[in-house]
Amino acid sequence: MKDYLVRGIVESKNCRVFACQTTELLEVARKKHGLWPTASAALGRMMSATLMMGAMNKNHEKMTITINGGGPIGSMIASTNSDGKIKAFVANPEVHYTYNDTGKLAVGVAVGKEGTLQVIKDMGLKEPFVGTVPLKSGEIGDDFSYYFMVSEQIPSVVSLGVLVNDTNEILSSGGFIIQLLPDASEEDIEYIENKMKDFPAVSSLIHEGKTPEDILKMLFDDVDILESQDLAFECDCSKDKMSGALMTVGKDEIQAMIDEDHGCEMRCHFCNTAYQFSEDELKELLKQMK
CATH class of the missing domain: 3.55.30.10 (Hsp33 domain)
Structure with missing residues (x-):
């Protein structure tokens, strides 16, 4: 039902x-x-x-x-x-x-x-x-x-x-x-x-x-x-929203993700969906922040 x-x-x-x-x-x-x-x-x-x-x-x-x-x-x-x-x-x-x-x-x-x-x-x-x-x-x-x-x-x-x-x-x-x-x-x-x-x-x-x-x-x-x-x-999360959240952590933190891990994973608290960001995607985020 x-x-x-x-x-x-x-x-x-x-x-x-x-x-x-x-x-x-x-x-x-x-x-x-x-x-x-x-x-x-x-x-x-x-x-x-x-x-x-x-x-x-x-x-x-x-x-x-x-x-x-x-x-x-x-x-x-x-x-x-x-x-x-x-x-x-x-x-x-x-x-x-x-x-x-x-x-x-x-x-x-x-x-x-x-x-x-x-x-x-x-x-x-x-x-x-x-x-x-x-x-x-x-x-x-x-x-x-x-x-x-x-x-x-x-x-x-x-x-x-x-x-x-x-x-x-x-x-x-x-x-x-x-x-x-x-x-x-x-x-x-x-x-x-x-x-x-x-x-x-x-x-x-x-x-x-x-x-x-x-x-x-x-x-x-x-x-x-x-x-x-x-x-x-139903959750309204998306990769775009996760990108916005990533940009709030600061340039140094994102650069560290690139240098040390060559990418990162972001997970939504509300629905546990994982979003993967490649090294290139993180570099693109850094460009947008600059």
Whole structure:
């Protein structure tokens, strides 16, 4: 089943809702980065939340989210242009922890909680919008809920999940977000709280074949689905962009690459694609810099 997200509204409960399935795009990321299970779970949760946040932006503005909780996974970065395409990476993909009592993937341990979640939105203005909040748990969902409350003053439920099999392949990935609208009443809040008490894990629902629409209808009988958007892991790197990055290292460094290695390799952080530059290509870059 293809990856996609849906956006909807529940007028009777004064909230807007988002749900997504990201199984295939996380499997692409897993293969590109060589992610171990807990790293897959952390990055999958983060990408699901980032894509749903992207769907909240009407003007397809670029959004980059960084999480660094001081844990062994290091920094995690995801970037989208709010067009359903995302690129992302973790500093250390070879991380795997489980909780002793449940056996579940210990995302909070891998990420840590001594750090921040930062959202940068480039809205085409002189300065981008930057919102930063301290991490609450490192489990990703709680941290995005806290971000919405503190930075955007929107009470939100954020549920994210990833299921990985014994051979590290992604069985399911996705999530949903419920956001209260200004007219929400105490009854609306109570309804949502009661719904969430025994609601099944979103990763299990997706693994069972439930669609994003199905999940939202389990939460709200009368949800009105407004639109859907296809999702994919896709990087916009190129050799030209890598050339530009190379030119920032300085003439001396490039000359050293020519003299010592007779060329170089540049690798994209986001998709792990390697670009080779020959000695002649480096010499041409030096000419352009002069």
